[in-house]
Amino acid sequence: MASFVQFLQRSGVYAAQGFMIVPRGGFNLVCLRDSKDVRLSYDRGRLQVDDVRLEHVERVAQEYIDTRYGKQKSQERDDQLLRLRTALYATARPQGLARGLKVSAKGVGIPELKATRGNIGIRLEVAILPRKDFTIAFKFLRHLDQSGKVINATKWTPDDVPWFLTRLNWTFGAQTNIFFTLVDATWITVQKALGPKISRDVFRKDIVPLKKRGADLTCFLVGDYDAMATEAAGQYLPDEQVCVVVDQGNPPVFDHGEAFIGVMAHEVGHFLHHKRNMPGSGHHDRGGILLSSGLESLSLDKQLVSNLNAW
Numbered sequence: 001m002a003s004f005v006q007f008l009q010r011s012g013v014y015a016a017q018g019f020m021i022v023p024r025g026g027f028n029l030v031c032l033r034d035s036k037d038v039r040l041s042y043d044r045g046r047l048q049v050d051d052v053r054l055e056h057v058e059r060v061a062q063e064y065i066d067t068r069y070g071k072q073k074s075q076e077r078d079d080q081l082l083r084l085r086t087a088l089y090a091t092a093r094p095q096g097l098a099r100g101l102k103v104s105a106k107g108v109g110i111p112e113l114k115a116t117r118g119n120i121g122i123r124l125e126v127a128i129l130p131r132k133d134f135t136i137a138f139k140f141l142r143h144l145d146q147s148g149k150v151i152n153a154t155k156w157t158p159d160d161v162p163w164f165l166t167r168l169n170w171t172f173g174a175q176t177n178i179f180f181t182l183v184d185a186t187w188i189t190v191q192k193a194l195g196p197k198i199s200r201d202v203f204r205k206d207i208v209p210l211k212k213r214g215a216d217l218t219c220f221l222v223g224d225y226d227a228m229a230t231e232a233a234g235q236y237l238p239d240e241q242v243c244v245v246v247d248q249g250n251p252p253v254f255d256h257g258e259a260f261i262g263v264m265a266h267e268v269g270h271f272l273h274h275k276r277n278m279p280g281s282g283h284h285d286r287g288g289i290l291l292s293s294g295l296e297s298l299s300l301d302k303q304l305v306s307n308l309n310a311w
C-alpha cells in the first residue's frame with residue numbers, strides 16, 4: 001500500500017490528515033513509499049511534481065533549507081540539511097521502492113495530488129500558501145534589587161535570539177509559510193525594584209511601554225511572571241501586540257527541551273491567530289498540537305494552518 005510521508009519532522013506534510021502545504025511560487029518535498037507501479041495525477045495548471053533524482057539531491061536539499069532558514073547559520077540548519085540530503089539520496093536510488101517528490105506550486109488554492117495503483121488510490125490536498133512576513137523584537141528585562149542595584153530579571157540574553165528565531169521560523173515557516181524578521185534584541189531597564197515575580201499590572205504599566213515601536217510583535221523576557229491559570233507560562237496582549245514568556249516555559253505540557261520555546265511559539269500563535277481576526281483566543285482541544293489546552297508541541301495541524309494562513 002503506497003503512502004505519503006514527510007522527509008523532515010514538522011515540514012508542512014500532514015500525512016495523517018492527507019494534507020500538505022507548498023509555498024506559493026515555491027516547493028515542498030514529500031516521500032511516496034511503496035511506489036511501484038503507482039501513477040500520479042494532479043492539476044497540472046497549479047502543480048508540478050518532479051522526482052528528485054540523484055543528480056538533483058544536492059541542489060534541491062540546499063534550496064529547501066535556504067528557503068526555510070534564510071541566511072541564518074546554525075547547528076540546527078546544518079543538521080537538517082544533512083538529514084534531508086541523506087533521506088533524499090535514499091529515495092533517489094534507482095532500484096528503491098520509495099520516491100522523493102518535489103511538489104512545486106504554479107497557481108493558488110488547494111489542488112489534489114493523487115497516487116493510484118490499480119483501483120486503489122491515496123490523496124493529498126496540497127494547500128498553496130502565500131508567504132507572510134512579520135517583524136519581531138525581543139526585550140530582556142533588568143530592574144533593581146532591594147539595594148538599588150541593577151540586576152538581570154531573566155537568564156535569557158540577546159545572544160539567545162538567533163536560536164529563538166531559528167525555532168520560530170521552522171515552526172511557522174516550514175509548517176505554514178509564515179516567517180519572522182528580527183528588528184531588535186536588547187536589554188531594557190526599569191528603575192524600580194519589581195521583585196522576583198512580575199505582576200500583570202506591573203507588566204502593563206512599567207514594561208509594555210518599552211516595547212519596540214513599529215515591530216509587529218514584541219516578546220518580553222522577564223524571568224518569572226504572574227500568568228493566568230489558562231495561560232500558565234506566558235501571555236499575549238492583543239491590544240498591545242506584545243507577549244511575555246517565563247524563563248522556565250511550561251514543562252508539564254511540552255516535551256523535554258521544548259518547554260520554553262514551546263511557550264514562545266504558543267504566544268506567537270496567539271498573535272498570528274489575532275492577526276487573522278479569528279474569533280476567540282485560538283486555544284483548542286486537539287492534544288499534541290500547538291495552542292492546545294492540553295498537551296502541546298511545536299506541531300501544527302491542518303486546522304491550525306488554516307487558522308493562521310490562507311489558501
Ligand SMILES: [Zn+2]
Pocket residue numbers: 230231266270281283291
Ligand atoms: Zn494560550
